[in-house]
Amino acid sequence: MSRDTGDRETGMIPQGRQPDSRPPQDDAWLARPSTIRLLWWVFAAVLALSVAAEGVFKVKGYFGLDEWLGFGAVYGFLACLAMVLVAKALGWVLKRKADYYAERRDD
Amino acid sequence: MIDFLPPALILPPALIILFGALLIGPARGAWRTAVVLLTPLLTLAAVWQVPDGVVFTVNFLEYPIEPIEGSAVRRLFATIFALMAFAGGLYAYRQARWYELAAAYAYAAGAIGVSFAGDLISLFLFWELMALFSTVVVWCGGTPGARAAGIRYAIMHLLGGVILKVGIEGVMVHTGSIDVQPMLANNFDTWMILIGILINAAAPPLSAWLSDAYPESSPTGSVFLSAFTTKTAVLALILLFPGEPVLVGIGLFMVMYGILYALLENDIRRILAFSIVNQVGFMVCAIGIGTQMAINGASAHAFAHIIYKALLFMSAGAVVYRTGFNKCSEVGGLFRTMPLTAVCGIVGALAISGFPLTSGFTTKTMISQAAADESLVMVYFLLAAASAGVFLHAGIKFPWFVFFQRDSGLRPKDAPWNMAAAMVFFSVLCILFGVAPELLYRYLPYPVDYQAYTASKVVFYLQLLLFSGLAFFLLLPLMRRTETISLDTDWLWRVALFRGAAAVQALLQRAGALLGRGTESALARAARRARGWFGGTPEDDGVPHGVFARAWPIGTTARWIAVLLTAYVFFYYLA
Numbered sequence: 305m306s307r308d309t310g311d312r313e314t315g316m317i318p319q320g321r322q323p324d325s326r327p328p329q330d331d332a333w334l335a336r337p338s339t340i341r342l343l344w345w346v347f348a349a350v351l352a353l354s355v356a357a358e359g360v361f362k363v364k365g366y367f368g369l370d371e372w373l374g375f376g377a378v379y380g381f382l383a384c385l386a387m388v389l390v391a392k393a394l395g396w397v398l399k400r401k402a403d404y405y406a407e408r409r410d411d
Numbered sequence: 412m413i414d415f416l417p418p419a420l421i422l423p424p425a426l427i428i429l430f431g432a433l434l435i436g437p438a439r440g441a442w443r444t445a446v447v448l449l450t451p452l453l454t455l456a457a458v459w460q461v462p463d464g465v466v467f468t469v470n471f472l473e474y475p476i477e478p479i480e481g482s483a484v485r486r487l488f489a490t491i492f493a494l495m496a497f498a499g500g501l502y503a504y505r506q507a508r509w510y511e512l513a514a515a516y517a518y519a520a521g522a523i524g525v526s527f528a529g530d531l532i533s534l535f536l537f538w539e540l541m542a543l544f545s546t547v548v549v550w551c552g553g554t555p556g557a558r559a560a561g562i563r564y565a566i567m568h569l570l571g572g573v574i575l576k577v578g579i580e581g582v583m584v585h586t587g588s589i590d591v592q593p594m595l596a597n598n599f600d601t602w603m604i605l606i607g608i609l610i611n612a613a614a615p616p617l618s619a620w621l622s623d624a625y626p627e628s629s630p631t632g633s634v635f636l637s638a639f640t641t642k643t644a645v646l647a648l649i650l651l652f653p654g655e656p657v658l659v660g661i662g663l664f665m666v667m668y669g670i671l672y673a674l675l676e677n678d679i680r681r682i683l684a685f686s687i688v689n690q691v692g693f694m695v696c697a698i699g700i701g702t703q704m705a706i707n708g709a710s711a712h713a714f715a716h717i718i719y720k721a722l723l724f725m726s727a728g729a730v731v732y733r734t735g736f737n738k739c740s741e742v743g744g745l746f747r748t749m750p751l752t753a754v755c756g757i758v759g760a761l762a763i764s765g766f767p768l769t770s771g772f773t774t775k776t777m778i779s780q781a782a783a784d785e786s787l788v789m790v791y792f793l794l795a796a797a798s799a800g801v802f803l804h805a806g807i808k809f810p811w812f813v814f815f816q817r818d819s820g821l822r823p824k825d826a827p828w829n830m831a832a833a834m835v836f837f838s839v840l841c842i843l844f845g846v847a848p849e850l851l852y853r854y855l856p857y858p859v860d861y862q863a864y865t866a867s868k869v870v871f872y873l874q875l876l877l878f879s880g881l882a883f884f885l886l887l888p889l890m891r892r893t894e895t896i897s898l899d900t901d902w903l904w905r906v907a908l909f910r911g912a913a914a915v916q917a918l919l920q921r922a923g924a925l926l927g928r929g930t931e932s933a934l935a936r937a938a939r940r941a942r943g944w945f946g947g948t949p950e951d952d953g954v955p956h957g958v959f960a961r962a963w964p965i966g967t968t969a970r971w972i973a974v975l976l977t978a979y980v981f982f983y984y985l986a
Contacts, residue, residue, distance in 0.1 A: 332747050354873045361866035366783040376874030383796035384803045384882035388889055391674035399895040
C-alpha cells in the first residue's frame with residue numbers, strides 16, 4: 305500500500321508558519337467586494353421570493369399559528385437570534401482559555 | 412423482493428468484516444487495498460442474505476443465544492454501517508496506518524454485530540467490541556491529547572458497559588428472558604439498560620466524551636468514529652425502548668445542547684462532533700414519540716445522518732490533513748485551492764440542515780410530521796427551531812469559517828484522489844436520497860405513507876432555513892471565533908474531582924497531624940499513670956512504690972468483698 309507522504313509534504317504548511325503571515329490575495333471572484341454586493345442582492349431576492357411564494361403555495365400549518373404569512377421566516381430568524389444570544393450568555397459562564405485543561409495537568 | 416439463502420448458508424456479516432480487520436495487518440500492498448475495499452462489500456452482500464426472524468440459536472449456560480436475527484430495521488442499520496465502512500476505507504486506506512484501519516473495521520464489526528443481535532448477551536458482547544476498538548481508533552490520533560482523551564473515552568464506555576451489563580443481568584434474573592424486545596423503563600433493571608444505551612448515544616449528562624474524543628483522533632479516524640457508536644445506540648433504543656416517554660425530553664435537550672455548544676466552538680471537528688449530539692437528539696426524540704411514522708423517521712434519519720455526517724467529517728478531515736490546522740480561527744478562504752472539498756462539505760452541510768433536495772429534508776421532516784400527527788405542539792415547534800439552529804451552527808458555520816470568511820493565506824492542495832472519491836460518493840448519496848426518497852423509504856421498518864415534497868413543506872422549510880442564513884450573516888459580529896473551549900459536565904471529573912481529592916487529602920493530613928499529636932500526649936499520660944499504679948522498682952531501696960505494689964490493710968480487702976457480695980445479691984434478685 306503506497307502511503308501518501310509525497311503529497312502530504314507539498315500540501316502541508318511548513319512548520320512554524322502562521323496563518324495570515326502572507327498578505328491576502330483577494331484575486332478570487334468570490335472574494336471581490338463587487339461579487340459580495342451582488343450576492344447580498346441575490347440573497348435578498350431569494351428571501352423575498354420564499355415569502356412571496358406563500359401567495360401561490362399556501363403553507364398548510366398544523367397548529368394554526370404556523371399558517372400566518374411568513375411564519376417560517378420570522379420563526380427561523382427569531383429562533384436563531386435567541387440561540388445566538390443564549391449561546392453568548394452561556395459563553396460568559398462556560399468559556400475558558402483553550403489550554404485550560406493542559407494548565408490543570410501541570411499543577 | 413429479496414431472495415434469502417437457506418439459514419445454513421448465511422455467513423454472519425459481523426464475522427466477515429471482523430475477519431477482514433484481522434487480514435489488514437498481514438496483507439501487503441495491493442492485497443491490503445483489496446481487503447480494505449472488498450470486505451465491506453462482501454459484508455453488505457451478507458447483510459442482505461439475512462432473512463426476517465432468528466436465523467440460528469446456540470444454547471449457552473441454559474440461555475438461548477441468537478447471534479443473528481433479521482428484520483427490516485436491523486438490515487437497514489447494518490447496510491449503512493457496511494456502506495460506511497466501505498466509504499471510510501476508501502477515504503482512509505492511502506493515508507491511515509494499517510492498525511487504524513484494522514481497528515476501524517473491528518469497530519464496524521461490533522456495530523454490525525449489534526444490529527443483528529437477537530439476544531441481550533450477544534448485544535453486550537458486540538457492544539464491548541465497539542467500545543474497545545473505537546478507543547484504539549481514538550488513540551491512533553497519536554498525540555498526547557489523543558492518548559488522554561482516549562483514556563477518558565474508554566473509562567466512560569467501560570462504565571456505560573458495566574451499567575448496561577447490570578441491567579441485562581437484572582432482566583435475565585427477573586424475567587428469565589434475554590430476548591431483544593421492546594420494554595419500558597419502569598424498574599431498576601430496564602433503567603440500567605436504558606442508561607447504558609444512552610451513554611453511548613451521548614445523552615446528557617454524559618455527552619462530553621463525544622466532543623472530547625472525536626476531534627482528537629486522526630483526520631481519517633474521526634470519519635469512522637462519527638458513524639457507529641451513537642447510531643448503534645439509536646438502533647438499540649428503537650429495538651428496546653420504542654415509545655419510552657422520557658426519551659422525548661432527553662432528545663429535545665440533546666438537540667439544543669448540540670446547537671449551543673457548537674455555536675461556542677472553535678475547533679472545526681468539534682463543531683461537527685456537537686452537531687452529532689444535536690442530530691442524534693432528533694432521533695432519540697422520535698423514538699420517544701414511538702409511532703410508526705416516528706420510528707420510520709428515526710431510522711431514515713439515522714441512515715441519512717451517517718452519510719452526511721461522515722461526509723462533513725471527510726471534508727473537515729481533508730482540511731486538517733492538508734493544512735495541519737484544526738481551528739476555525741486558523742483557516743479560512745480555502746475554497747480557492749480546495750474547491751472539491753468545499754463543494755462536498757457544502758453538500759453535507761445542506762443535507763444536515765435539511766435543505767430540500769437533500770437527504771436531510773426527506774428524513775428529518777418525517778420526525779416533525781410524527782410530532783405534528785400526535786399534536787405535540789411544543790415538540791413540533793422546538794424541532795422546527797432546532798432545524799433552523801442546525802443550519803446556523805453546522806449548515807453555514809462550518810463551510811463559512813473553513814472555506815470562506817477571511818483569506819488565511821493558506822493555499823493547500825485539494826484532497827488526495829481517494830479521499831475525493833469517497834466524498835463524491837457520499838455527496839451523490841446525499842442528493843440521491845433527497846431527490847428520490849422512495850429508494851430509502853421502501854426499506855424502512857413500517858410501510859411509509861409520507862410525502863416529503865408538498866409545496867407547503869418546501870415553502871415552510873425554505874423560509875425557515877433561508878432566514879436562519881440571514882440571521883447568521885447579520886449576527887456574525889456576535890460569533891467571532893475565540894481561542895477558547897467551553898466547559899462541559901466532564902469538568903466535574905477532570906477538575907472538580909481532583910480539587911475535591913486534593914481538599915480531602917489536605918484535610919486528612921491535618922487531621923492526621925492533629926491525631927498524631929493527640930495520640931502522643933495521651934500515650935505519655937497513660938505511661939505516667941501506669942508507672943504511678945504499677946510502679947517500677949526504684950534503685951535506691953529495692954522496694955516497689957506503685958499503688959498496686961503496696962501492702963494493703965486486711966480491712967480494706969474485707970470491705971471490698973462486702974461491697975462485691977452486696978452487688979451480687981442485688982443483681983441476683985433483680986434478675
